[in-house]
Amino acid sequence: MSLLRRCFDPIRSRWFFQKPSRQAVLPIDQGLSIYLRLDDVYSYLAVQQLTQLDELLSEQLKPLKVIISDVSAEPPNHMDVAAWHQYCLNDARILAQQHRFSFDDEKPEQPSAEALKQAKTILRHTPLRGQNFLYLLEDVFHMLWQQQYGKLRTLFAMASRHQVPQHFPERIFSHEPVRYSYFEFGQRQYQAVDDLLRLTRRLRQQNLLNGTPIFLINHIEWREHLINDAEQLAEIQAMDPELDLYIALEDPISWLLLAYIKEELAEYYDIQLKLYPLPYSGRDQFDWRLATRLSKRTEVAFTPFCRPDADAVMHMASLFYSVAEEQQLQTMYDILAAVWTDGRDLSYTPHFNALQQQLAITQLASGAEQQLLHNAEQCSALAQPDLPVLVLRIDGQQYVFNSLYRVWMIESILSRVLEQKYKAQNSKP
Structure with missing residues (x-):
């Protein structure tokens, strides 16, 4: 190890530890965004929290921006795509059991390519906004991940015949690679499930929530024991x-x-x-x-x-x-x-x-x-x-x-x- 690093690291670490662990106020000019992929199982879990979160957001952060990508980032740790998808399905099953998300626990599988195209068309064409759009978004994810393809085809037929593509600033369809769903606030990223409580703590600290959030009710805090008897x-x-x-x-x-x-x-x-x-x-x-x-x-x-x-x-x-x-x-x-x-x-x-x-x-x-x-x-x-x-x-x-x-x-x-x-x-x- 270089002499500079040996001497400088302890000074730098002390500075990081002694400074406030949180920046007092994060900028809110870009609002709150969530990045999703229709074929991402973590996005499926995340959308089940969005209507409740949106109800709690102050007007300063509304509307909640939804960015839907159709490009997956490379799997982590040099995993192949099939192994990564299987890991995500197994991990999502565990998260769903722990936090009581809706999930196909018996035979979860990736949505078909045709279903993904239909879902994207439905979401692009709908004139719904705000809470109504978030309810539709959650319903579409349920149809995709629980293989309710008959319902999806019906909605697709209605959207493709009677609507044209809509363009709203709070709803963006992107080609930016997204590995798994995440929130973005104040130029920082928060994993959509794992960091949700950390995000809401931040929002509460800045008085950007209108009530007390109740998310992930079975979350286990550090130094908390489930078994005390x-x-x-x-x-x-x-x-x-x-x-x-x-x-x-x-x-x-x-x-x-x-x-x-x-x-x-x-x-x-x-x-x-x-x-x-x-x-x-x-x-x-x-x-x-x-x-x-x-x-x-x-x-x-x-x-x-x-x-x-x-x-x-x-x-x-x-x-x-x-x-x-x-x-x-x-x-x-x-x-x-x-x-x-x-x-x-x-x-x-x-x-x-x-x-x-x-x-x-x-x-x-x-x-x-x-x-x-x-x-x-x-x-x-x-x-x-x-x-x-x-x-x-x-x-x-x-x-x-x-x-x-x-x-x-x-x-x-x-x-x-x-x-x-x-x-x-x-x-x-």
Whole structure:
């Protein structure tokens, strides 16, 4: 790591952490927009919230702008299109169950090309505006994603015979690539489902909502436990849950989530947590604002830090694999804490030697690079679009999910497994 980066990163991190985590006021001159794709399942979930959101918006943000794109962005993490579509369908099913969205839970599938063309024609031709258009938009998405193609054809016939294309400033048909639905406000993007509560908090802060929003009613906040009853907690612990965590050592989100999961979830539910560090992949160019905000919400220390480069990652891995397996979790916790809270540059020999001594490691093990590559192969086989990747095993079942946006699934799955166990017991004669 360069001397400039080693010295400047801790100063920069302290500045980011100490400044207000939110800009006091975001500009409202561009209003509030939502970007959709008719063939995007997250857009289908998002439109189910739009009429309620529109009712709450102040006049300053009306009308809500709807941008409908017909171009999909490239799948993330080098996934092929089929694997990405299947992941999205599975993920949307989980979101729908958790947040009570309408969804075809039995056999969800992508809408046909012909149905997409008909839906676009209906939306282009309708003279409806405001709330009426949003209701129509939601109905059209239901028809697409629940294969109600007969209803869609009827609307299409009416729209194509009796209407002409309409042009309204709040309704735009675009060819701009959109990977999944998102809101845009104040030149910032908010994922349409995962960031909806963050967006509404922002709007409330700026007095841009006329009431109290109630969205995603089963959302699990950081440091909130679903299971508080001592007997139920003991039952979960008796199931010996296991959690594998694939992490990029140069990514601060890995530190924040590892610390949070270890301190708040693994110890509480007696989860056996195992770590699989991955080779350096350049994730040190992160969103500083997001990491700072996550640090404050999870109450995990995060400053000052020194972003690891490729050499530092290898040094971190060599320390990790030089201790016994039962010591690896605490060792990685100490390593990442040294980097992300103490500003240690582990490619710098004095920092590395001091940490090695602190960890009481007398001899470094060989083969760390091969271990990282093996972990990367295992992680790739799980076909997840983002890191960290989490694999939860409990009661004979395995659940795979990813990213900070799905950490809530740990508690949700535990709660659901316990509920299913009680139902099975009660159904016995």
